[in-house]
Amino acid sequence: xxxxxxxxxxxxxxxxxxxxxxxxxxxxxxxxxxxxxxxxxxxxxxxxxxxxxxxxxxxxxxxxxxxxxxxxxxxxxxxxxxxxxxxxxxxxxxxxxxxxxxxxxxxxxxxxxxxxxxxxxxxxxxxxxxxxxxxxxxxxxxxxxxxxxxxxxxxxxxxxxxxxxxxxxxxxxxxxxxxxxxxxxxxxxxxxxxxxxxxxxxxxxxxxxxxxxxxxxxxxxxxxxxxxxxxxxxxxxxxxxxxxxxxxxxxxxxxxxxxxxxxxxxxxxxxxxxxxxxxxxxxxxxxxxxxxxxxxxxxxxxxxxxxxxxxxxxxxxxxxxxxxxxxxxxxxxxxxxxxxxxxxxxxxxxxxxxxxxxxxxxxxxxxxxxxxxxxxxxxxxxxxxxxx
Numbered sequence: 001x002x003x004x005x006x007x008x009x010x011x012x013x014x015x016x017x018x019x020x021x022x023x024x025x026x027x028x029x030x031x032x033x034x035x036x037x038x039x040x041x042x043x044x045x046x047x048x049x050x051x052x053x054x055x056x057x058x059x060x061x062x063x064x065x066x067x068x069x070x071x072x073x074x075x076x077x078x079x080x081x082x083x084x085x086x087x088x089x090x091x092x093x094x095x096x097x098x099x100x101x102x103x104x105x106x107x108x109x110x111x112x113x114x115x116x117x118x119x120x121x122x123x124x125x126x127x128x129x130x131x132x133x134x135x136x137x138x139x140x141x142x143x144x145x146x147x148x149x150x151x152x153x154x155x156x157x158x159x160x161x162x163x164x165x166x167x168x169x170x171x172x173x174x175x176x177x178x179x180x181x182x183x184x185x186x187x188x189x190x191x192x193x194x195x196x197x198x199x200x201x202x203x204x205x206x207x208x209x210x211x212x213x214x215x216x217x218x219x220x221x222x223x224x225x226x227x228x229x230x231x232x233x234x235x236x237x238x239x240x241x242x243x244x245x246x247x248x249x250x251x252x253x254x255x256x257x258x259x260x261x262x263x264x265x266x267x268x269x270x271x272x273x274x275x276x277x278x279x280x281x282x283x284x285x286x287x288x289x290x291x292x293x294x295x296x297x298x299x300x301x302x303x304x305x306x307x308x309x310x311x312x313x314x315x316x317x318x319x320x321x322x323x324x325x326x327x328x329x330x331x332x333x334x335x336x337x338x339x340x341x342x343x344x345x346x347x348x349x350x351x352x353x354x355x356x357x358x359x360x361x362x363x364x365x366x367x368x369x370x371x372x373x374x375x376x377x378x379x380x381x382x383x384x385x386x387x388x
Contacts, residue, residue: 007383026217037135054132065103076129162387167188215381216382237375330365
């Protein structure tokens with residue numbers, strides 16, 4: 001049996017950082033995916049000491065890991081085939097860490113350890129210790145604020161739950177080979193993926209895995225999520241500055257600035273909230289002709305521009321981000337950072353009437369700075385599965 005699953009990355013259209021201080025934010029899925037292929041094997045195949053093994057092939061990193069099923073069963077027996085999603089205990093995490101010590105992970109890729117830990121926990125909890133080969137690849141740059149870890153956890157959880165017969169029994173809706181699950185199935189996948197995200201990030205908000213699972217757009221504020229329906233295609237150019245950043249330090253920096261200037265920063269956060277609320281309303285408007293679409297896009301661009309100005313007020317911009325802003329402005333395009341800032345990725349709204357030549361020129365100029373660009377459509381489907 002083979003199951004393939006893919007889950008999208010995400011962007012923050014408005015509200016990052018301010019959301020921590022009670023403002024609304026808007027996030028959306030993008031058509032860049034992390035894909036997982038799960039191939040269940042007969043018990044004696046796949047290596048191991050006569051009882052098979054679980055093999056994980058990370059194509060983008062060029063690394064392959066394998067654990068004998070008997071070894072996993074002995075180490076993770078308590079969490080095998082859990083009845084419902086639950087957090088990984090400290091003892092289980094310690095056991096998983098010992099399993100990872102059996103493999104020499106290159107120092108430059110030691111950050112993979114958290115993802116490997118999430119994989120082993122999800123695999124044992126959902127599928128037990130059955131012999132299988134799992135192959136993972138991704139369109140998403142790692143650690144750039146596009147939800148790569150959530151997409152990993154969602155695609156893995158979706159493949160495992162499908163193979164275990166726990167989701168997809170109703171068939172869902174099908175199209176071009178990919179299957180879209182019903183809401184109840186997606187909610188189960190999301191709960192499991194959240195457990196994986198907790199292993200990777202400690203205390204995630206749950207927003208990234210929710211967007212990756214359900215897709216589309218959401219408005220979120222103080223823990224409440226509202227689904228948004230975008231009636232017109234929204235396209236963005238994502239520029240990965242390739243500049244790493246410390247998210248925790250950036251979040252802490254905004255909080256420190258708020259403590260030094262409480263009245264000013266309260267006004268900033270209030271303004272960001274207003275931007276997120278207005279943007280939510282605009283994306284749900286149906287524009288039926290070229291004039292209406294252009295008007296809608298101009299309003300979105302203005303809100304993005306204002307949001308970027310407020311993010312600069314918060315102190316989370318960066319020289320690389322400013323380079324992207326200056327470059328796109330030369331072509332009358334509006335950009336804003338997405339996520340934590342301090343580097344990472346920048347969004348540029350692509351108007352419907354923008355010529356292909358102009359887009360090629362701005363992309364080439366951005367890439368001449370050593371950046372990496374992706375053209376994406378915003379607000380598409382979430383988890384999709386294909387069974388063979």
